[in-house]
Amino acid sequence: MIAEHWIDVTNLPAHGREFFFEDDTFWQAVWAEFNADYVISGPFAAKVTICPQPEGILLRGVLQGTILATCHRCAEAAKLDILQDFDTFEAYEDVDTLEGEEVYLRSTDRGWTLNIGALLREELLLALPEKILCASNCLGLCPLCGKNRNEESCQCSSSDSQSPLARALRGITIKNN
Ligand SMILES: [Zn+2]
Ligand SMILES: [Zn+2]
Numbered sequence: 721m722i723a724e725h726w727i728d729v730t731n732l733p734a735h736g737r738e739f740f741f742e743d744d745t746f747w748q749a750v751w752a753e754f755n756a757d758y759v760i761s762g763p764f765a766a767k768v769t770i771c772p773q774p775e776g777i778l779l780r781g782v783l784q785g786t787i788l789a790t791c792h793r794c795a796e797a798a799k800l801d802i803l804q805d806f807d808t809f810e811a812y813e814d815v816d817t818l819e820g821e822e823v824y825l826r827s828t829d830r831g832w833t834l835n836i837g838a839l840l841r842e843e844l845l846l847a848l849p850e851k852i853l854c855a856s857n858c859l860g861l862c863p864l865c866g867k868n869r870n871e872e873s874c875q876c877s878s879s880d881s882q883s884p885l886a887r888a889l890r891g892i893t894i895k896n897n
Contacts (some may be wrong), residue, residue: 724835724837725746725749725750725835725836725837725838726826726833726834726835726836726837727739727833727834727836728830728831728832728833729770729772729777729825729833729834730828730830730831730832730833731831731832732748732772732777733772734770734771734772735771736769736770736771736778737770737838738767738768738769738771738826739766739767739768739769739770740765740766740767740768741765741768741836741840742763742764742765742767743797744760744764746837747760747764748760749837750837750838750840750841751841751844753841757781757789757790758787758788759787759788760785760786760788760834761786761787761788761799761829762785763785763837764784764785764786764787764788764802765783765784765839766781766782766783766784766786766843767781767782768780768781768836768840769781771833771839773809774810775811775813776809776810776811776812776813776814776825777809777810777825777832778807778808778835779806779807779808779809779810779839780806780807781805782803782804782805782806782846783802783803783804783806783840783843784802784803784804784844785802786799786801787799787800787802788800788801789848789852790795790852791852791853791854791858791861791870792851792852792853793853793854793858793860793861794854794858794859794860794868794869794870795861795862795868796854796868796870797854798852798854798855799854800848800849800852802844802847802848803847804843804844804846804847806843806846808839810823810824810825811825811833812827812832813823815827822842824836824838824839855870858870860873864876864878
């Protein structure tokens with residue numbers, strides 16, 4: 721289910737109008753579409769100034785807060801500090817011409833509305849690191865026994881149990897990202 725949050729951007733004052741989004745339920749609804757498990761940890765807010773232009777609307781803002789997400793290596797909670805400035809233009813003419821690209825504006829009988837939920841969701845995606853880690857040196861789960869190697873060491877990596885290939889690879893530094 722797509723959570724949509726539209727705001728009316730018809731007849732904005734020439735100097736623009738500020739919008740604030742700081743309600744946890746707003747964010748949870750907006751993120752529901754990620755199929756992700758982001759949890760707000762502390763205040764999370766967006767401030768957006770929307771200025772009308774002859775050809776579209778200009779959006780300038782900042783997304784700031786702390787969320788918890790799942791570490792890609794160990795599956796424990798990873799704390800992410802988000803600070804994303806954005807400055808983007810949504811053109812009226814794109815609404816009917818761009819195919820396959822997400823368009824956030826929609827024309828209505830009275831003017832224009834903007835899918836601010838989708839736009840802010842996109843900005844958060846841009847702010848997230850490619851690989852979410854609880855710590856840069858997270859050791860992850862043992863691929864053999866599944867133990868969290870940050871919490872306890874297992875015997876799986878002792879030389880006795882390693883395959884000949886694994887023994888041969890020992891001492892070779894593999895880029896670990
Ligand atoms: Zn981790
Ligand atoms: Zn193990």
